[in-house]
Amino acid sequence: MAKPSLLPRALSVALALLLSPPLYAASDAEVAEIREQIRQIRESYEARLQALEQRLKDAEAARVKEATAAPAAAAAPLAAAAPISSPASGIAAFNPAISAVLQGRYANLSQDPEKFSIAGFAPGGDIGPGRRGFSLSESELAISANVDHLFAGNLIVSLTPENTVSVEEAYGVYTAAPYGLVPKFGRFFSGLGYMNEQHQHAWDFIDAPLAYQAFLGGQYGNDGLQVKWVAPIDQFLEFGAEVGNGDSFPGSARNKNGVGSGVVYAHTGGDIGASHSLRVGISYLQTRARDRDYSQLDRAGNDAQVGFNGTSHVAIADFIWKYAPNGNAQNTNFKLQGEYFWRRESGDFTYDVDGALGLTNTSAYTSRQTGWYLQGVYQFMPYWRAGVRYDRLDPGHVNYGANAAYLESPAFHPERYTLMVDYTPSEFSRVRLQWGQSKTQAGVTDNQLFLQYILTLGAHGAHKF
Amino acid sequence: MTSFKSWLLAVALGVWAAPALANLNVFATVPEWGALVEELGGDKVKVYTATNALQDPHHVEAKPSLIARARGADLVVATGAELEIGWLPLVTQQAGNPKVQAGKPGYFEAASFVTILDKPARLDRAEGDVHAAGDPHIQTDPRNIARVAGALSARLAELDPGNAAFYQTRYKAFADRWNAAIARWEKEAAPLRGVAILVQHKAFTYLIAWLGMKEVASLEPKPGVEPTIAHLSEVLETVQRQPVKMVIRAAYQSDRASQWIAERAKINVVVLPFTVGGDDAAKDLFGLFDDTVQRLLKGAQ
Numbered sequence: 001m002a003k004p005s006l007l008p009r010a011l012s013v014a015l016a017l018l019l020s021p022p023l024y025a026a027s028d029a030e031v032a033e034i035r036e037q038i039r040q041i042r043e044s045y046e047a048r049l050q051a052l053e054q055r056l057k058d059a060e061a062a063r064v065k066e067a068t069a070a071p072a073a074a075a076a077p078l079a080a081a082a083p084i085s086s087p088a089s090g091i092a093a094f095n096p097a098i099s100a101v102l103q104g105r106y107a108n109l110s111q112d113p114e115k116f117s118i119a120g121f122a123p124g125g126d127i128g129p130g131r132r133g134f135s136l137s138e139s140e141l142a143i144s145a146n147v148d149h150l151f152a153g154n155l156i157v158s159l160t161p162e163n164t165v166s167v168e169e170a171y172g173v174y175t176a177a178p179y180g181l182v183p184k185f186g187r188f189f190s191g192l193g194y195m196n197e198q199h200q201h202a203w204d205f206i207d208a209p210l211a212y213q214a215f216l217g218g219q220y221g222n223d224g225l226q227v228k229w230v231a232p233i234d235q236f237l238e239f240g241a242e243v244g245n246g247d248s249f250p251g252s253a254r255n256k257n258g259v260g261s262g263v264v265y266a267h268t269g270g271d272i273g274a275s276h277s278l279r280v281g282i283s284y285l286q287t288r289a290r291d292r293d294y295s296q297l298d299r300a301g302n303d304a305q306v307g308f309n310g311t312s313h314v315a316i317a318d319f320i321w322k323y324a325p326n327g328n329a330q331n332t333n334f335k336l337q338g339e340y341f342w343r344r345e346s347g348d349f350t351y352d353v354d355g356a357l358g359l360t361n362t363s364a365y366t367s368r369q370t371g372w373y374l375q376g377v378y379q380f381m382p383y384w385r386a387g388v389r390y391d392r393l394d395p396g397h398v399n400y401g402a403n404a405a406y407l408e409s410p411a412f413h414p415e416r417y418t419l420m421v422d423y424t425p426s427e428f429s430r431v432r433l434q435w436g437q438s439k440t441q442a443g444v445t446d447n448q449l450f451l452q453y454i455l456t457l458g459a460h461g462a463h464k465f
Numbered sequence: 466m467t468s469f470k471s472w473l474l475a476v477a478l479g480v481w482a483a484p485a486l487a488n489l490n491v492f493a494t495v496p497e498w499g500a501l502v503e504e505l506g507g508d509k510v511k512v513y514t515a516t517n518a519l520q521d522p523h524h525v526e527a528k529p530s531l532i533a534r535a536r537g538a539d540l541v542v543a544t545g546a547e548l549e550i551g552w553l554p555l556v557t558q559q560a561g562n563p564k565v566q567a568g569k570p571g572y573f574e575a576a577s578f579v580t581i582l583d584k585p586a587r588l589d590r591a592e593g594d595v596h597a598a599g600d601p602h603i604q605t606d607p608r609n610i611a612r613v614a615g616a617l618s619a620r621l622a623e624l625d626p627g628n629a630a631f632y633q634t635r636y637k638a639f640a641d642r643w644n645a646a647i648a649r650w651e652k653e654a655a656p657l658r659g660v661a662i663l664v665q666h667k668a669f670t671y672l673i674a675w676l677g678m679k680e681v682a683s684l685e686p687k688p689g690v691e692p693t694i695a696h697l698s699e700v701l702e703t704v705q706r707q708p709v710k711m712v713i714r715a716a717y718q719s720d721r722a723s724q725w726i727a728e729r730a731k732i733n734v735v736v737l738p739f740t741v742g743g744d745d746a747a748k749d750l751f752g753l754f755d756d757t758v759q760r761l762l763k764g765a766q
Contacts, residue, residue, distance in 0.1 A: 152558075173558070175558075175563070175566065176563060177561070177563075178563075180536060180560070180561040180562060181561060182558070182559070182561040228559070228561065229561065230532060230533065230536045230559070230560055230561055231533075231536070232536050232537045233533065233536075233537070234533055234534065234537070235533060236529035236530060236532055236533035237533070238529075238532070238559075267529070268529070269528075269529035269530070270529055270530045270533065271528065271530040274517055274519075277526075277528045277529070277530065278529075279529045322526075326517065326519040326520065327516070327517060327519065327520045327525075328519050328520045328521060328717055329524060329526075330521050330524055330717070330718075330719070331719055382691050382719070383691070425690075426590070426593075426594065426689070426690070427551075427594070428590060457590075460547070460550050460551060461551070462527065462551060462552070462554065462555040463524070463525065463526040463527060463551040463552045463555070464526065464527055464555065465526045465527050465528045465529060
């Protein structure tokens with residue numbers, strides 16, 4: 001080991017001898033100059049060393065001072081920047097948040113649910129009280145995670161009791177948008193109204209309000225694009241706009257390019273003191289339907305096939321008010337919510353009957369209809385809540401044009417009274433008993449009794465307002 | 466029409482003026498961090514505290530007011546350790562404020578700067594409302610506040626470098642006062658060492674560890690599950706074998722269970738402020754621990 005190192009050393013000595021000026025030839029003046037240079041270098045180095053030593057001393061003193069000042073935070077100055085807890089590791093750490101909702105029910109209905117209809121309102125979507133007896137309700141599987149630094153994704157699949165699978169929501173959110181914009185794309189429940197965005201298991205009653213059933217076919221979902229924006233002020237003010245394919249009721253699939261439906265809405269709200277929170281909103285939906293066919297009894301009592309082609313406009317005003325003493329909803333709380341719907345439809349209406357008449361007639365059509373519900377839910381002690389809801393629809397003005405010869409304009413006002421009690425032993429389970437008296441057709445009263453369970457497992461759900 | 470116009474004007478002014486106010490808009494999830502930011506930031510910060518001391522910070526909804534405040538925040542100061550898991554992710558997502566999303570400098574989690582106790586060995590909701598990350602109620606030990614203060618001060622300086630020296634000076638001053646106060650509280654609380662107590666909810670792990678008290682039992686059969694008569698009777702039996710001085714609960718919790726056990730076991734009920742604003746004396750962080758220690762000493766008599 002020593003031998004190889006000798007060679008470079010010997011070489012450098014030889015080089016030095018060859019290159020350096022011969023010392024013996026130096027004059028006194030040169031010697032003095034060299035000494036002076038050495039002295040200067042030494043002084044400058046000493047000064048720098050002293051400065052560095054002083055800095056070291058200062059830093060140490062500061063550390064000691066902080067350490068003594070904060071005996072608890074022994075490594076405080078270092079810990080300040082570095083979090084203590086180590087991040088999760090391993091392949092599974094990247095697994096998305098997964099949750100499942102299990103639901104089932106028992107229904108006792110005095111009227112045949114197969115014959116359910118809302119008199120004066122075109123049927124569409126998923127409406128009615130569901131089947132009698134024991135049954136599963138839809139089971140839901142939700143998967144969500146951040147995709148990368150730009151996107152977050154969410155998939156919610158519904159497994160129906162009939163063993164079919166449907167994609168309830170499957171959307172991406174662009175998380176890096178500027179100006180506070182929150183763009184969302186894919187399939188999602190529209191942000192219109194108050195309840196529409198909530199999944200069925202989060203509702204306070206087992207079924208949707210009649211107005212949702214009559215005007216939106218239960219719940220309005222869409223494949224498309226949504227942009228939401230919250231104003232950068234202390235008062236909550238949110239705007240949203242959506243475009244979609246318009247396949248969902250009250251629209252219908254139309255096999256066309258471009259935008260099939262549009263939604264805009266605005267929400268505002270806030271707190272009043274520590275105990276009250278409020279949100280109000282207005283929404284507007286415009287969509288088109290083609291050959292939205294269904295059957296309807298005509299004046300002669302024939303089961304006629306009717307179809308609508310035209311434009312549908314829906315406007316909704318909604319509010320939700322929540323009260324909890326000092327904002328602590330743990331023991332008791334109360335919430336009151338209501339929504340008012342207007343719908344105007346205009347276009348062509350086709351009347352088609354195979355019976356004795358055997359005729360088909362198409363004529364201009366307009367309708368203006370409204371509906372609303374109001375519900376209150378009171379938690380009277382920990383885990384226990386009771387609720388009451390009233391639904392009412394107004395058939396409004398339906399103008400069948402020339403088809404008025406065969407079809408009668410509706411005059412019946414559908415309504416429903418509902419009571420419920422539920423028990424929520426933890427955030428993850430709920431059992432509910434609900435009783436309702438539903439009058440959706442003239443002279444027909446359906447007494448409905450439901451017993452329902454909702455179990456949530458997996459990732460912690462979000463506490464939506 | 467005029468009122469609509471003035472409203473529009475107010476909105477326009479608000480949009481224009483909002484970013485021009487205080488240097489840092491801070492959104493604190495719970496009062497203790499709101500108070501700490503005020504100690505460290507002084508008039509350079511504008512603090513909004515999302516919850517009050519009478520609320521259970523776990524059971525909060527993504528209210529419109531919270532979304533609006535998160536929208537304009539430069540910094541969100543949260544406890545973390547899943548305390549706010551039910552609402553904060555939803556609030557920051559809906560607010561559409563990229564500055565305060567998790568992982569960004571504008572998102573601060575206090576729990577990552579302290580040693581978390583009570584990490585569950587078995588992660589199962591059959592064990593109640595367990596937090597996978599451990600007990601998130603870190604603010605009941607003032608030494609944790611000191612640790613968080615250092616990190617939080619550094620974060621304020623990072624976000625507002627122009628005032629870095631100001632934050633450093635304030636932190637130094639706070640740390641000096643705080644450590645002196647800790648020494649005082651520890652001295653005052655010396656008689657509490659080894660004192661056996663009951664807790665209503667397992668929310669005082671850090672306080673108990675700090676003062677060396679002994680938690681004999683919890684009134685809740687499982688964390689987050691309301692006390693039942695059956696479980697309270699068991700606790701009563703335990704207490705008869707193993708005497709305790711008091712039962713402690715947080716200001717936001719119902720008083721029924723602790724009253725029930727106190728009457729039968731002939732012990733004191735001590736209602737602790739739990740956080741800033743939990744009672745009249747807990748006006749700031751110093752008041753919080755002054756009062757906590759005094760109440761415990763009184764309860765131990």
